[in-house]
Amino acid sequence: MKLADVMSGAGLSIYAVVALLLFVIAFLAIVVRTYAPGSTARYDADARIPFSDDEPGPASRARE
Amino acid sequence: MSTHLDTFSYDDAIVRKFLWATFIWGLVGMLVGLWIALELANPAFNLGLEWLSFGRLRPLHTNAVIFAFAGNAIFTGIYYSSQRLLKTRMFSDGLSRFHFWGWQAIIVAAALTLPLGFTQAKEYAELEWPIDIAIAVVWVAFAINFFGTLAKRRERHIYVAIWFYIASIVTVAVLHIFNNLSLPVGPLKSYSIYAGVQDAFMQWWYGHNAVAFFLTTPFLGLMYYFMPKAADKPVFSYKLSILHFWTIVFLYIWAGPHHLHYTALPDWASTLGMLFSVMLWMPSWGGMINGLLTLRGAWNKVAEEPVLKFFVVAVTAYGMSTFEGPMLSIKSVNSLAHYTDWIIAHVHTGALGWNGLLTFGMIYWLAPRLFQTPLYSKKLAEYHFWISTFGILLYVAAIYSAGITQGLMWRAFDETGRLAYPDFVETVMKLMPMNWVRVAGGTLYIVGMLMFGYNIFKTWAARPAKYDVPVISAPPLAKVYVDPHPVPAGTGVWARFTGVHWHRNWERMPLIFTVMIVLAVVVASLSEIIPTFLIRSNVPTIASVKPYTPLELAGRDLYIREGCFNCHSQMVRPLRHETERWGEYSKPGEFVYDHPFLWGSRRIGPDLARVGGKYPDLWHVRHFQDPRAVVQNSIMPTYAHLQKRALDFDGIQGRVDAMAMLGVPYGDAVNRAPAMAREQATALAAGIEATGGPAGLGDREVIALIAYLQRLGKDIRSAPVPAAGGTP
Numbered sequence: 025m026k027l028a029d030v031m032s033g034a035g036l037s038i039y040a041v042v043a044l045l046l047f048v049i050a051f052l053a054i055v056v057r058t059y060a061p062g063s064t065a066r067y068d069a070d071a072r073i074p075f076s077d078d079e080p081g082p083a084s085r086a087r088e
Numbered sequence: 089m090s091t092h093l094d095t096f097s098y099d100d101a102i103v104r105k106f107l108w109a110t111f112i113w114g115l116v117g118m119l120v121g122l123w124i125a126l127e128l129a130n131p132a133f134n135l136g137l138e139w140l141s142f143g144r145l146r147p148l149h150t151n152a153v154i155f156a157f158a159g160n161a162i163f164t165g166i167y168y169s170s171q172r173l174l175k176t177r178m179f180s181d182g183l184s185r186f187h188f189w190g191w192q193a194i195i196v197a198a199a200l201t202l203p204l205g206f207t208q209a210k211e212y213a214e215l216e217w218p219i220d221i222a223i224a225v226v227w228v229a230f231a232i233n234f235f236g237t238l239a240k241r242r243e244r245h246i247y248v249a250i251w252f253y254i255a256s257i258v259t260v261a262v263l264h265i266f267n268n269l270s271l272p273v274g275p276l277k278s279y280s281i282y283a284g285v286q287d288a289f290m291q292w293w294y295g296h297n298a299v300a301f302f303l304t305t306p307f308l309g310l311m312y313y314f315m316p317k318a319a320d321k322p323v324f325s326y327k328l329s330i331l332h333f334w335t336i337v338f339l340y341i342w343a344g345p346h347h348l349h350y351t352a353l354p355d356w357a358s359t360l361g362m363l364f365s366v367m368l369w370m371p372s373w374g375g376m377i378n379g380l381l382t383l384r385g386a387w388n389k390v391a392e393e394p395v396l397k398f399f400v401v402a403v404t405a406y407g408m409s410t411f412e413g414p415m416l417s418i419k420s421v422n423s424l425a426h427y428t429d430w431i432i433a434h435v436h437t438g439a440l441g442w443n444g445l446l447t448f449g450m451i452y453w454l455a456p457r458l459f460q461t462p463l464y465s466k467k468l469a470e471y472h473f474w475i476s477t478f479g480i481l482l483y484v485a486a487i488y489s490a491g492i493t494q495g496l497m498w499r500a501f502d503e504t505g506r507l508a509y510p511d512f513v514e515t516v517m518k519l520m521p522m523n524w525v526r527v528a529g530g531t532l533y534i535v536g537m538l539m540f541g542y543n544i545f546k547t548w549a550a551r552p553a554k555y556d557v558p559v560i561s562a563p564p565l566a567k568v569y570v571d572p573h574p575v576p577a578g579t580g581v582w583a584r585f586t587g588v589h590w591h592r593n594w595e596r597m598p599l600i601f602t603v604m605i606v607l608a609v610v611v612a613s614l615s616e617i618i619p620t621f622l623i624r625s626n627v628p629t630i631a632s633v634k635p636y637t638p639l640e641l642a643g644r645d646l647y648i649r650e651g652c653f654n655c656h657s658q659m660v661r662p663l664r665h666e667t668e669r670w671g672e673y674s675k676p677g678e679f680v681y682d683h684p685f686l687w688g689s690r691r692i693g694p695d696l697a698r699v700g701g702k703y704p705d706l707w708h709v710r711h712f713q714d715p716r717a718v719v720q721n722s723i724m725p726t727y728a729h730l731q732k733r734a735l736d737f738d739g740i741q742g743r744v745d746a747m748a749m750l751g752v753p754y755g756d757a758v759n760r761a762p763a764m765a766r767e768q769a770t771a772l773a774a775g776i777e778a779t780g781g782p783a784g785l786g787d788r789e790v791i792a793l794i795a796y797l798q799r800l801g802k803d804i805r806s807a808p809v810p811a812a813g814g815t816p
Contacts, residue, residue, distance in 0.1 A: 043615035044360070047338050050608075052335045058327045067330075071322035073247040074313055077172045077560070 091778055093561040094242065098171045099774060100555070102184040104458050106164040107451060109192060111541050113160060114447075116199075117152030118537060122530045124149055128692065129523040129726070131716075134725035139203040141725040142692075143651025148202040148541040153439060154212060156195045158303055161447040163187070163230075168252055168454060170237055171360045173247045173313065175562045179236025183229050190226035194219060205649035206276040212298050213267050218277045220268040227264065231257050238598045242562040244569060246598060247331040252309030254598065255605050259301040262609060267294035274739075275745040277645075281750060282318045284679025285352055285627050288687055289345065289620045293613065296344035303443055304406075305336060311379050311403065314450045318395045318446040324381035328374055334369035337605055339364050341612040346417035349426065349660035352676040357620055358419070365417030372410030373553050379403040394469040398449030401477055405441025409434060424499070427657055427691040429519065430491025433484045440480045440533055448540055450470065460555055464546035475792055476536035483529030490522035499665040507668055512694045513721050628679035633803040635752045636796065638740045638761035639768040645687065645743065645794025646789055650727065657688035658697040658800065671698035671801065678804055681752045693724060698801035705772060707780040708794045730790035735769070737762040737787070768795060 097222060126133040127142045134141050140285050166182065171177060178184050197219045201207075207214040215223070234257055238246070267290050270278035280287050316323050323329055345353055345361030380403055383390060390396040412434050416425050424429060456463050463469065497515040500508035509515050636644060647653070660666050662673040674697050679685055703711075713731060715724040744761040748754040757764055765785075772795055773786035 037419065039615060039619055044363070045613065047342075047608075047612065051335060051338055055331060058330050063327075067326040068322075070245055070247065071326040072317075073173060073243060074169075074249075074316055075322065076243070077175070 092563065095559050095561045096177050096688075097179050097557045099181055099184060099557055100168070100189060100458055100557075102178070102181070103164055103168045103454070105188050106160050106167060107458065107544075109188070110157060110160040110164055110447060110451065111537075111544060112304045113152055113156030113195060114444075115534070115537055115541065117149060117157050118530070118534050119541060120145055120149040120152060122527065122534060125523065125527045125530050128723060129520065129527055131723045131725060136652070136726055136728070138727075138729045139205070141650070141727075143725070144203045146651065146654045147207060148199060149210075150212060151198050151202065151214065152195070154298070155304065157197070158307075158439075158443045158447070159191065161443070161450070162256075162302075162306040162310070163191070164454070165314065165450055166180060166234070166306065168458075169249060169313040170234065170253065173243060173250055174237055174241035175243045175560070176237060176241050179233050179240060183233035183236075187226060187230045187233060190222065190229065194222050194226060195720055197222070200515060201276060204210075205651070207648060207651065208268070208270065208278060208280065209648045209651075209653055209686060210267065210280070210287075211689060213264075213291070213294055216276045217268070217270055217272050219517060220264070220270075223264060224261070226251070227257075227261055231261065233600075235598070236799055242564055244565055246601070247313070247735060248323075248326065248333060249309040249313040251333050251601070252305045252312065254602050255333070255609075256301045256306040256309070257604055258606050259297065259305075259341070259609050262606070262613075263294045263297050263301065271746050271750060273742050277743075279743075279746055279750060280684035282683070282685075283750070283752075284685050285354075285676045285684065287685040288348055288351065288679075289353060289357065289617070289686070292347040293341075293344040296347060297341055299438070300336070300340035300343075303438065304340070307406075307443055307446055308332070308336070308375060308403050310446060310450055311375075311399070313383050314446075314453060315379055315399050315403070318393070318449070318453050319383050319386045319389065319397060321382055321384075321386055324378050324384060328378045332371050332375040332378060334608075335374070336368075338612070340370065341609050343368060343417065345616065346422065347689065348687075349417075349419050349422040350663060351659050352674050352679065353674070354620065357616060360616065362417050363420060366414045368410065369414045372413075372740060373407060376403055376407035376410070379406075391720065394466060395449045395453045396472050397470075397473045398452065401473075401728045402442050402445035405445065405480070409438035410491065412437065423661070423663060424495040425491060425704050426661075427689070428491035428495045428498075429487045429494065429522075431689070433487035433491055436480070436487065437484050440476070440483065444533075445476065451540075451544065455544055459548050459551040461547060461550045461552065464543050464550065468543045472536045472539045472543070475539070476533050479529045479532030479536060481529070482532065483526050483595050486522040486525035486529060490519040490526075493518055493522070498669070499663070501665070502612070507665065508792065510669070512669075513719060516692070516723060517721050543704035563569070606672045612775065627676040627680065630675060630678070630804065633680060634680055634797060635681045635747070635754055635757075637768055638744050638757050639765040639772075639792050640796045640799045641743055641747065642735060642737075642740050643794070644686075646730070646793045646794060648684075652696075653686045653688045655688075655690065655692035655724075657691050657695045659687040660695060660697050666695075670695045675804065681747070683747065683750055683752070693722075694706050696797065696800055700798045700800040700802040704779065705776050705794055705798065706779045708797060709776055709781050709785065709790060712790055712793070727790075730793060731782070731785065731788050733789045734787055735765075735789045735792050737765055737769075740765050765792075 123140075124142050124145050127145075138144065167178065184581050194215075198215055201216060201219065202214060206216045208216060213220075234253065238250070238254075269281045271281060272278045279292075282290050312323055312329060342364035343361050345357045346365045349358050349362070349363075351358075380400065383396065383400065385397075390400055415421055416431070416434060452463060494515050497509045497518060502508045532640040635641075658674075660670045660673045667673055667711065679687075707718060711719070711724075711729070712727040714726055714728070741761045744754055744757050748758050754761075769791045770786045772791050773784070776785055777783045
């Protein structure tokens, strides 16, 4: 018996729907977790990471 | 916490290199695009040269703008922002240089091989196997360099832009490897290991995710870094960016089958692709809103600053094209839009608007920093913005109209129930004014590109004699992590779940983070791929479908070499206007020997799935010699060279053997393919001569191509009832 025989007989048409549900549940979990109270201060700090470099600014003002 | 400070500097030389490559290849790719737009408006622009024909140049245009222009733009932004977000120099300067020069060498290889007709015939994966291997090697070098940089970072938390880069790097690797699995039959020729429906599925799993993970996620990473920097404000909502990221990773990978609605792909796969595409509306618009709202309170700057203007219109174009994409994936809309210019308009909203304008904005922001001198002319950048925005509008509006017009003409019936426009060429001629407007729009965009190049060149010319290399100091990562924003410990499952620890942990553990991304991508992919490949009822066998004869196989390879699939589909959808126009709709079982599949995605010319026997052999000879002598107003290039060039009969054996290795039941042909091909060619050529055609075609390439075309659709006619089940 080949793998294709097993797969064809396994009634996998529901497989994709199961995967879809798993992904929707994972998505909902991320939504709930991300928007749970108490995390705002951390995320505000993370959002400022691009501004934490101490490089000199660009050569200012374009020559017009 | 350690009080010791490390000192280091950033490698901006590599960023400058990628910046120049972005401009140079962008200009080349866009000029090729303009040229093929002219070829569509007037076939004289094919110049009668085989390597300048639309079929050869179209893949060069798409590869150049995607992998050379957008690719180098991504690397410019990634090398600049990653070093700063991670507070470290790149892991290895040597690997950075290898990545740069390797990538440029690949582009040169593409620019040479594609016009010469070396192609795998898979959209955006046309490059032949040695170049594919080179791409994999260079990509791995980039990945080592990038993950090495992550490992030696001095910033504990990994900013959201970096997540998008991680997802892009790992997913592109997976897509590239699995879609390009092929059996080489020569130094620059290979056959896909997949056939027919399965090959189509793999190709569009790749094709759509190339859009997702090459043209979307890396650019979103760039947006999340450069837009806040340019606006001097943090991103509107960091939480929304987390949601944006994971939703994109979860959903995009499923969407590929929407490119194959109403084809021979199983219906369940196509429906699944549609559902996930529609769901993509949410994260895409969430991301767009997040980008635009980053400018809250800073809109006055948009009026003054061309960089922000570019960003605003780029993000808006992202919103427009990600609204349109899900809409096009809805089957009923897709039935109108598929194979028409509407898709080309959709793609160009994304490419010219989102990718192009974001790149220009980013480089205008980077140039003064990288060349350490003010931008040469802000006013010129301003003009560039307006001319390219106007060019996009002109291009897209014209091609939308063209696509909808052609789609409606194809499906129109008159009051007697017959096709209102049975002559395909009539539907092509109708688009001519729109084709010229497209040329005008594209020209404006290229004029803008030249202004951009001049501005950057003049900025570079005013650079200091020696670049200043600022010394940066930052503390190394502490051995033990102390959370600066601790959340009060809760008890119970719910408190632990919402206590944000697990995602926070991932954010400082790039390895686990990367594994989670790969898991999401692989699980989603396998959920579609395994059933497509292993459930036999998906591809019911048709007993009368036989392998191509050796001569037909050689002809099929010429069809691939000339890029015929860029203009002609081989897929009749089960829609009444399609079956009225082309004949019996296509069945999955018809393609079981097609390595690679050649369904095409555009009907610039007519569908060829049922062309076998539709015209006499001599018609084809004359049509290839001079298409307009046979079909007035045809825009097909001439293929006179096919009558001049000798067919390589001896090379056919290797190709038949390769097909046999892939499971095509070739029987006797495995031993005597060239002889069989000669017999068939001689008979075919004699028939052509007997009907008044030219003599001596028996050893010319044209005879193989005619043999192939005359075979198309014939097998199915001798078997009206396909048998379900059986061995594919």
